[in-house]
């Protein structure tokens with residue numbers, strides 16, 4: 562059973578060092594994206610539309626002023642709408658996801674976490690994959706200098722990254738390793754790697770289906786050494802028939818109407834991705850549990866009262 566006492570946690574040296582590294586990570590990622598011409602937008606915390614995330618069964622929703630709102634599960638739709646005004650945007654977005662309790666055994670699922678979410682007008686999936694690679698190289702290079710003391714506290718040496726990162730087709734790794742492909746690939750690798758082109762049935766409707774196939778123009782980045790998924794992203798669906806077909810059996814009329822309106826209003830084609838900041842901190846520090854990456858963690862468990 563998980564032991565957690567908030568005041569002990571707050572005084573834990575490991576937590577302190579991890580949070581210092583995280584603070585540098587956020588600063589360096591901001592520097593990188595500003596240098597590349599991205600604008601930071603402020604996060605949206607409540608909204609009438611958020612990520613449907615079929616894997617996360619429950620949402621936090623409530624009524625105010627006679628309207629139903631949800632807590633943000635991801636800013637996917639707001640990122641895309643921001644492109645009516647701006648070409649390249651990013652945000653540090655707090656996400657609340659009522660993960661199933663069994664997810665607590667992964668040691669990398671929080672109920673409340675922060676995603677660096679970015680989106681780029683007229684970009685293809687390869688364009689944002691190159692940005693992710695370049696951003697991680699820039700981050701690791703700077704951390705090696707600027708977080709020297711903290712990294713040596715953790716006895717951590719960051720891997721030397723080589724670009725472009727290796728790419729694996731989902732179909733190929735799934736037929737080889739089955740449902741556990743992500744763990745197996747991540748555990749057996751010493752370098753981050755991409756898995757690309759997931760089938761429609763495994764992903765949310767807003768990823769673009771490649772015409773004439775049931776595959777999507779999308780990707781995950783996996784960390785090496787068993788740290789699992791780092792990033793999800795891809796190109797965005799802009800074909801109305803595909804949207805209607807993919808949402809057909811989903812009890813999602815409101816979302817469908819909203820997304821069709823977004824397309825009618827001429828939203829530009831785009832690609833983007835999201836990278837979880839706590840998991841990135843966990844990987845950088847070589848931690849065996851995500852709990853150490855937050856002063857005020859919340860895990861999907863019943864037995865502990867979090868603050």
Ligand code: AMP
Pocket residue numbers: 635658660669670671672674676790791792793835836837838839840
């Ligand atoms: P997703 O939209 O589910 O692909 O999430 C994007 C990224 O956010 C993932 O690749 C992870 O880095 C991170 N992430 C997703 N869910 C969680 C969670 N429950 N706790 C911590 N990080 C998460």
Ligand code: MG
Pocket residue numbers: 781790792793
């Ligand atoms: Mg994902």
